[in-house]
Amino acid sequence: MSEYLVLSGILVVVIGFALKLNPLLVVTIAALATGLLGGLGLGEVISAFGAAFNDNRYISVVWIVLPVIGLLERYGLQQRARAVIEKMRGATMGRLLLLYLFFRQATAALGLTSVAGPAQTVRPLVAPMAEAAAEKTHGKLDEKTREKVLGMSAATDNVGLFFGEDIFVAIASILLIQGIFQTYGIELTPLQLSVWAIPTAICAFIIHGTRLLMFDRSIGRHGK
Known part of the structure; x- marks a missing residue:
């Protein structure tokens, strides 16, 4: 059952877009939820964000x-x-x-x-x-x-x-x-x-x- 909790990030995206919330905020919350429910600590999730930004900073x-x-x-x-x-x-x-x-x-x-x-x-x-x-x-x-x-x-x-x-x-x-x-x-x-x-x-x-x-x-x- 716990492995399915990781997919809750998708549910966050669906609900956020349905409610017409800020897309950037929705995606960020979904990513945080996925990382935390996947067993990562808050520091590791933020570190992953930083690594992704650094690798794709030209965007x-x-x-x-x-x-x-x-x-x-x-x-x-x-x-x-x-x-x-x-x-x-x-x-x-x-x-x-x-x-x-x-x-x-x-x-x-x-x-x-x-x-x-x-x-x-x-x-x-x-x-x-x-x-x-x-x-x-x-x-x-x-x-x-x-x-x-x-x-x-x-x-x-x-x-x-x-x-x-x-x-x-x-x-x-x-x-x-x-x-x-x-x-x-x-x-x-x-x-x-x-x-x-x-x-x-x-x-x-x-x-x-x-x-x-x-x-x-x-x-x-x-x-x-």
């Missing part, structure tokens, strides 16, 4: 970054980003996103995959700047065109990351590709795979860069 960075970005947005980060673009001569949506595509690919190729992203840069900076550049060049945007500009900003980040990170040798995708080739008896080093990722990245830059410039021009034709 907690998200909870630090997001509130900071939220505060920056609340105090006018997006408005300042738009103001900067409005003061720049020759700034167009296509050129801006093309520059960001190069930045994203270059940093990803160096292994800096987390230096930018949808939450860190696209929402607070890139998307507002792209929208401001489009309005500066083509006038007020309708809602459908505005959504396309925001979507193209996010797509630029994805393309830059996806085709840039494979150039970096010590990345999980390279190891995955190497493992798949090994199952078919093809032995390739990570360096070989990285080198051959460069032409693909160049093609991705040219293709998506062309799409960006064509989309920018299509907004101009639509405005006319």
Whole structure:
């Protein structure tokens, strides 16, 4: 019977979620209950919490970054980003996103995959700047065109990351590709795979860069 008491943590989770209590509090109480009923002392349970946090501390960075970005947005980060673009001569949506595509690919190729992203840069900076550049060049945007500009900003980040990170040798995708080739008896080093990722990245830059410039021009034709 005692071994089933350990499962009471599941019951705590079910009841807590049913009562719509704070999820973090519910999970914490469930973990404490499971550990104590499993025969661990309070100190051992807390130690286990500390070890898990230390082993996965990179996850907690998200909870630090997001509130900071939220505060920056609340105090006018997006408005300042738009103001900067409005003061720049020759700034167009296509050129801006093309520059960001190069930045994203270059940093990803160096292994800096987390230096930018949808939450860190696209929402607070890139998307507002792209929208401001489009309005500066083509006038007020309708809602459908505005959504396309925001979507193209996010797509630029994805393309830059996806085709840039494979150039970096010590990345999980390279190891995955190497493992798949090994199952078919093809032995390739990570360096070989990285080198051959460069032409693909160049093609991705040219293709998506062309799409960006064509989309920018299509907004101009639509405005006319």
